[in-house]
Amino acid sequence: MQQATAAAAIRDREALRSRLRAAGGELDRDGWLLGDEGHDRAPGERRQAAVLLGVVERPGGPQIILTQRTAHLRDHAGQISLPGGRMEPDDAGPAEAALREALEEIGLEPGKVELLGGLRHYDTITGFRIHPVVGWIEPPVALTPDPYEVEEVFELPLSFALNPANHRRDSYDRNGVKRHFYVLPYQHRYIWGATAGILVNFARLLAD
Numbered sequence: 001m002q003q004a005t006a007a008a009a010i011r012d013r014e015a016l017r018s019r020l021r022a023a024g025g026e027l028d029r030d031g032w033l034l035g036d037e038g039h040d041r042a043p044g045e046r047r048q049a050a051v052l053l054g055v056v057e058r059p060g061g062p063q064i065i066l067t068q069r070t071a072h073l074r075d076h077a078g079q080i081s082l083p084g085g086r087m088e089p090d091d092a093g094p095a096e097a098a099l100r101e102a103l104e105e106i107g108l109e110p111g112k113v114e115l116l117g118g119l120r121h122y123d124t125i126t127g128f129r130i131h132p133v134v135g136w137i138e139p140p141v142a143l144t145p146d147p148y149e150v151e152e153v154f155e156l157p158l159s160f161a162l163n164p165a166n167h168r169r170d171s172y173d174r175n176g177v178k179r180h181f182y183v184l185p186y187q188h189r190y191i192w193g194a195t196a197g198i199l200v201n202f203a204r205l206l207a208d
Helices: 002-009 013-023 094-106 158-162 193-207
Strands: 047-056 063-069 084-086 113-118 128-137 150-157 168-174 177-186 189-192
Touching: 013 113, 013 128, 013 193, 047 094, 047 193, 063 094, 063 158, 084 094, 094 113, 094 128, 094 150, 128 193, 150 158, 158 177, 158 193, 177 193, 189 193
Parallel strands: 047 128
Antiparallel strands: 047 063, 047 084, 063 150, 113 128, 168 177, 177 189
16 A cells, blocks of 8 residues: 555656665665566676666656666567666666666667666576666657667556556476566566566665
């Protein structure tokens, strides 16, 4: 109920900024998703990555930009993702990396994004450590997806992502091990894995 109330209250940039600021960075408390279940099984040093949780102002309420990845990619082919990717040595930090990747993947100009804050890093079973960066985007915004990486760009209502009733649990068996994870089923789409985990963390942060 508290998260549903938060979703109704966040209608603009200042409300979102205020919520992020009020959270103060206490993101390692009990109840947060540190990453994919079984993420500790990934050997070796983690590869650093950053994603942009871009929130667009719309007349019907804020929307989150998501992408459908193309089917031929080596990592997370065909999955729904936040714009982002690996951090490069020249990147000053997660924010710069997230903005660079968003420009490369969907043609989002960095100047259109007002950075509001960030979320706790999220570790994946594939060995990535993802740093989510939250940004506000004022229309008009023109996007040009990279056809090699992005099959489609679409928007998810912020109110849907923040509503705990939409945070479902699913599982599958691999090599005799059952893996559990969150899913946000939206229309005909199946949002799961790291993207769903990051969105669940986002909702929990804003509910505090």
